[in-house]
Amino acid sequence: MEDILTLFPETYETSRERFRQNLAVIRKYWPDAELSYHRLSGDEDLTIDWIRSGALNYNDKVLIFTTGEHGVEGYVGSAMMQGFINKYIPRLNPRTTGLLLIHAINPWGMKYHRRVNINNVDLNRTFLGDESFDPSFNPDYDSLDEFLNPVGKVKNLLLDNLTFYVNLLRKLVEKGLPTIKHAVLIGQYCYPKGLYYGGDGYQEETRVLIDLYRQAFRGYDQILQLDMHTGYGTRCQMSLVNSVLEARTSQEFIERFDYPLVVATNPQEFYAIKGDMIDYVYALWKQEFQEKKIYSTSFEFGTLGDGINGQVGSPRAMMLENRLHWYGTPSDKISKRIKHDFEELFNPAAVDWRRKAIADADQAFFGILKAEGYLKEQATE
Numbered sequence: 417m418e419d420i421l422t423l424f425p426e427t428y429e430t431s432r433e434r435f436r437q438n439l440a441v442i443r444k445y446w447p448d449a450e451l452s453y454h455r456l457s458g459d460e461d462l463t464i465d466w467i468r469s470g471a472l473n474y475n476d477k478v479l480i481f482t483t484g485e486h487g488v489e490g491y492v493g494s495a496m497m498q499g500f501i502n503k504y505i506p507r508l509n510p511r512t513t514g515l516l517l518i519h520a521i522n523p524w525g526m527k528y529h530r531r532v533n534i535n536n537v538d539l540n541r542t543f544l545g546d547e548s549f550d551p552s553f554n555p556d557y558d559s560l561d562e563f564l565n566p567v568g569k570v571k572n573l574l575l576d577n578l579t580f581y582v583n584l585l586r587k588l589v590e591k592g593l594p595t596i597k598h599a600v601l602i603g604q605y606c607y608p609k610g611l612y613y614g615g616d617g618y619q620e621e622t623r624v625l626i627d628l629y630r631q632a633f634r635g636y637d638q639i640l641q642l643d644m645h646t647g648y649g650t651r652c653q654m655s656l657v658n659s660v661l662e663a664r665t666s667q668e669f670i671e672r673f674d675y676p677l678v679v680a681t682n683p684q685e686f687y688a689i690k691g692d693m694i695d696y697v698y699a700l701w702k703q704e705f706q707e708k709k710i711y712s713t714s715f716e717f718g719t720l721g722d723g724i725n726g727q728v729g730s731p732r733a734m735m736l737e738n739r740l741h742w743y744g745t746p747s748d749k750i751s752k753r754i755k756h757d758f759e760e761l762f763n764p765a766a767v768d769w770r771r772k773a774i775a776d777a778d779q780a781f782f783g784i785l786k787a788e789g790y791l792k793e794q795a796t797e
Contacts, residue, residue: 487525541614
């Protein structure tokens with residue numbers, strides 16, 4: 417139990433320092449591995465860090481591991497990456513496999529325990545191959561803006577919650593749950609202070625990742641990416657979330673990886689996303705690198721669950737945190753409550769949740785690495 421608990425960092429700085437110290441561990445197997453970073457513009461010491469190395473003999477495969485695209489989710493992502501390094505780095509084949517391990521795609525959000533970056537942009541709505549950040553893209557969001565993004569200080573949580581549920585019922589009668597869910601989650605490019613805002617152009621962080629992906633695609637014949645996320649889905653059961661552009665079915669991957677829960681980013685199995693990073697990886701492959709082999713997926717660690725509590729409590733926690741950020745509250749008690757509920761949505765403190773998350777990740781790591789041919793032949797479970 418103690419080892420599991422120590423995998424979860426308390427701050428962005430301690431997580432980054434631990435990641436950087438992993439260079440010495442990785443160099444035991446990849447002697448030429450290098451640590452690099454991109455320092456974000458601004459006055460703060462905020463960096464996207466990565467450890468990269470080519471294969472020792474020839475570049476056949478590359479493993480890409482990404483965390484912290486949604487800043488606050490980087491704490492669980494950091495734990496999963498550290499667990500992966502501890503257990504699976506020695507089981508890979510450095511002669512034919514290269515590495516690209518990326519810590520904290522959104523370091524500002526991780527440091528300040530927000531999901532978005534400093535510009536209130538959800539980075540997972542920014543990976544648009546044609547850079548078409550059309551403000552009129554999601555008209556259904558227009559009628560939901562006042563409901564989703566109320567203005568003014570949060571003064572009374574009880575009254576605010578009552579107002580929220582009354583307005584939610586009205587919207588459900590007016591539009592129906594599928595329409596509301598799609599309009600909220602797919603992303604929007606019109607309301608800079610609103611939830612799921614994708615910005616008006618590529619963010620600094622987006623450009624860094626796109627450059628790293630292009631380099632990886634050019635250098636290897638097979639690409640495997642594992643991306644870490646939290647928040648959505650069944651509590652205490654991690655989902656593998658595949659791109660809607662992945663041709664194989666979810667059931668095929670359940671059998672291939674011997675993992676019980678695999679979904680795709682479509683309204684039937686998960687939800688649709690415009691500007692999704694994994695979709696971008698597949699689109700890049702399809703447009704320029706079809707001769708190569710690819711599998712890219714997200715690990716989504718469910719927190720509140722997919723029942724009423726998750727369906728309603730999740731957006732409610734995000735709405736309150738967003739409103740607190742923009743307008744504040746006169747009450748320290750209310751501020752602490754909102755921040756606590758938001759943190760639990762993306763970085764649960766419960767030991768049983770963390771233990772199960774590590775176990776689920778380990779099961780998926782082994783199944784994917786084995787099926788994709790990344791484990792040494794003698795590595796058995």
